[in-house]
Amino acid sequence: MGASAEDAVAALFGKIKRSRLNAYNVLSEDLALERARDFDRSPWSGLMAGVPIAIKSCISTRGIETNCSSRILSGYTPPYDATVIERLKEEGAIIVGKTNMDEFAMGTSTETSYFGPTRNPWDLDRVPGGSSGGSAAAVAAGEAPAALGSDTGGSIRCPASFCGIVGLKPTYGLVSRYGLVSYANSLEQIGPLTLTVEDAALVLDVIAGHDPRDSTSADTPGGYLSALDRGVDGLTLGVPEEYFGEGVNPKVERSVWDAISKLEELGASWKEVSLPHTKYALAAYYIIAMSEASSNLARFDGLRYGLRLGADQDWHTTFSDIRAAGFGPEVKRRVLLGTYALSAGYYGRYYLKALKVRTLIKEDFERALSVGGADLLVTPTMPFPAFKIGERIEDPLSLYMADVFTVPINLAGVPAISVPCGFADGLPIGLQIIGRHFDEVSVLRAAKAYEDATPYHEAVPKEVV
Amino acid sequence: MAEKDVIIGLEVHVQLNKLNSKLFCGCSTGYHDSPPNTHTCPVCLGLPGTLPVVNRRAVEYAIRVALALNCAIQGETLFYRKNYYYPDLPKAFQITQYDFPLGLGGAILIRGEDGEEKRIRITRVHMEEDPGRLVHAGTIDRAKYSMVDYNRCGMALLEVVTEPDLRSPKEARAFLDKLRNILEYLDVFDGNLEGAMRIDSNISLVGGERAEIKNISSHKGVEKALAYEITRQRSARRRGVAQVQETRHYDELRGITVTIRTKEEAHDYRYFPEPDLVPMRIADWVPRVEAELPELPDAKRERFVVDYDIADDHAKSLTSEIRVANFYELVAKRASPRLAAVWIADVLKGELNYRDATIDRFSPGHMVEILDMIEKGKITEKGAVEVIRTILDHGGDPAGVVEAKGLARAEDDAVMEAVRAAVEECAQAVADYRSGNEKAINFIVGMVMKRTRGRADPGEANRLVKEALDGAGGA
C-alpha cells in the first residue's frame, strides 16, 4: 500500500495553500482530514473511496460554507447536502473545499467573484474561463483530482477548454439539481471536471440518476464507465457549419479540424450539418437565463441567512440595502434585465419569444442528430483560447459573445463534453462533442477514443508545482 | 334583504389542512399547537438550491374539491411563479396555478335571500402554496419589530373564485357555509383549525367600481364587513363621491373597512412558468377520483328524507355539517329515525350552538339511550332535555344523570297512588269540578305532581285524575 489517505489529503492542502491561483474560496481541511483518518482506520469501499474532490461554490454542502462567490451569501453554511454530494459521500469521496466561480455563475471568466478572480494555471495573467473557473483551475493544477461544476450556458465546458481538461455537461435531467443554487433552472446541470474522460465517466456514474427531490430529473440506466472503450468505429460525426468561420480563432479552427481528421482515422465518418437558428441562441439564452435569475435571486434578502449590515431599518430599506451591498455589478445587471424581460407588456416580446426560439434550436439539434443523420456533433468549445484578466470584463457584450458555441447546447438540453485538442500560443484549446438526449455513452466513448489517440490531456501547465 | 344594486364575488383561500404533508415538501401539516418555525425544512424555508416536488395527494384533494364544485378538470397541472417581496415569503415568489387553474366553470346551490335555491357560479379553482405568518410586536402600525413563523409556509391552499352572483352579505355567508360544508364532506379540510379559510370579498354597487376586502377568516366577519361596506359605498354615492377600485382591510375590532391601496399601486407579479416543476397529466386521475367522491350534502339530504322518512327541514339541518350527519346516521340505526331527527336537529344542535360546542362533545351512544328512555316512557321530554344539558355541562351518562337527578318517570302504581291521595285530600276542588268548574282539576293534578316530585307525566296525570273523578261520579 502507498501513502495513507491522510498524508495524501494533507499534501493536497499544502499544495492548495501554496497556490497562486485562488481556485478555492472555502477549504474544508478539518473535515477532509478527519474523513481521511477514518478511511485509513477502516477503509470503506465505493467508486470514489478516499478520493478527494473539489465542489463548485454553488452546490450545497452540509456544514461547509456555500457562498456562490457572492458577498450576499458569505458565511452561509447550509444545513443540508445536495443530492450529488450525498452520492459522492456514499461512494466514499472526500470533499476538499468549495471552488471559486463567477458570482452566482454569472460569467465566463470567474472575474465576477466577490473573492477576486481565479487565475489560469497555463498563464497567471489569464482567466481560467467560467463560471466554474475555480473547479477547472484546481483540477488542471493538481489541486484536486476531480471537481464538480455547473453548466448553465457553458460554465463547465468553457473553463475545461481554457484550462486544458475534460468537462462534461450532462443531458438536462440526468443529474439531480437538488442543492444546486439556481441561476437559470431550466438550463443548468451539474457535471464533472477531470483530467481524463475515464474520470469524468466515473464521476458521472456516481452523480447521475433519478432523484425524487428534483421533478425534472430522469431515470436512466447509467453504466458510463463500462461503455467507454467501444471506440468510434461506425459513428457519424456532424460538423455544423455555423460553428466555424467568422469570429473563430484560426488556430482553434485548425485544431478542431485536426481532431475531426483524427476521429476519422479512428473509424468515424463525418459530414457537414446545419443548425440554422444558432444566430438567435445567445439572445434567447440571455433572456431566459436572466429572467429566471431575477426570480431565483430575489430570495436573498439577508433576513434568514447571508449578509446582514449594521443596524436594521424597516423591512424594505433593510433588504434593499443588503441587496445593494451584497450583489456585484454583473449580478445586478442580469437581475435588472431579467426583471424587465418578465414585466407586464414585455413578457410576450422577450420571454415568450425566447422560449419559441429555444424550441427552434432544440429542433435544429434533433434534426441534425436524427436517426440517419449524425450520431454526434463536433465543434470548438470556445471560439478562442483564454483571454487576459481584465481584457473583457468592462465589455459585457463581448463576454456574452464568448458563449456562442456553448449556450445552444443548454437551450437544446443535449449532453456535451469538452476535451483538450491542442494549443494556441501555449494556451489549451477545447473540442466540443455533442450527443443526443441521454446519449452520454456515445459522447464519452468518442471522447475517450480521441483522448487515447492524442497527447494533449497529458500536458502539464507551468503553474503546477 | 336581497339588494338589487349589490354585486358580490368571493375569492376563498382554503387550506387543505387534512393532508399529512405540505404542498411541495415533506413537512407535517400538524403545526397548529407547535412553537414557531418547528414545522419547516430547507424546501419550505426556500434555502438556496432546494426544489419543490408536488404532493400528489394535494393534487388529488384539489381535483376532489373541483369536482364537488362541478368544475371541469383541466388535462394537466401547470404552476407559475408569482414574484413579490414580503418577509413571510422566503423564496420571494409564490408557486401558484394562477393562470392555469385546475378546475374551471363550476357552480353550487345555496339558499338565497328569498328562501329559494340559488345557483352560484364558480369561476375557477386553483392550487397555490401558503406563505408564512407575520407576528407583530404590538399593532401592525406601531410594532417596533415583527417576527415570522414559517410553520404555515408551503401549506397547500386552494383558491375558489366565484362569479359576482351574490346579492347580499347574507348570501355571501350562506355560500361560505355551504362551501365549508362541502369541503368537510370531502374530508380535505377542517374548518375549526386556525387560518383554515381566508376570504377576499369583491363588492360594488351597480354602476360603481369595486372594492376588495382582503383576508377575513370568519364567515360572520365577511357578512359584517360587507354590510358595513354597502352602507359606506351607498353613503359615498349619496354624497357624490365616486368609488374607486381599491383594496380595503376589515378592522374587526372597530367593525369598519379601511383602504390599503388603490389600483394605481397594483403590483406587477411577473408571472412565468415554474421551471422546477414539470406538468402533471391529471386527466387520467379524474375518473378514479370521481368514483371515490363521497356523498355530498345535497345528495345526503335527499337520501335522509327517503331512507329515514324525515322532514326535509330536519334533513337539511342534519346534513348541514358532516359530523352531525354522521352522528345522526349512527343514532338512527339504533333508535327511531324520526324521533332521532327531532331530538338531534331541534334539541341537541340548539344546546350545542348555545354552548358554542360541536357535536363531538356528545356521544351517539348516549343519544340512543336517551331516545330509548323517551320511547319507553322512562323519562319525560322535559327530563330528556335536562339529561342532555347536564351531560353537556357536567359530563356523565344518561342513566347516571336520571338516577342522580331523580328524573325517572314515576311508575304507574305510584302515580295511581298519588292520584287517589290527591282526590281524597282535595275535597273542595273535587266538588268544584263536579259542579262544572273544569279548571279545578288543575289543582288536583298539581297535587299529584307534587306528590310524585314531578316524575309523573303531567298529561298522564291529568288523564288519570279525570278518570278517577268521572269514574267515581258515575259509580
Ligand SMILES: [Zn+2]
Ligand atoms: Zn418543509
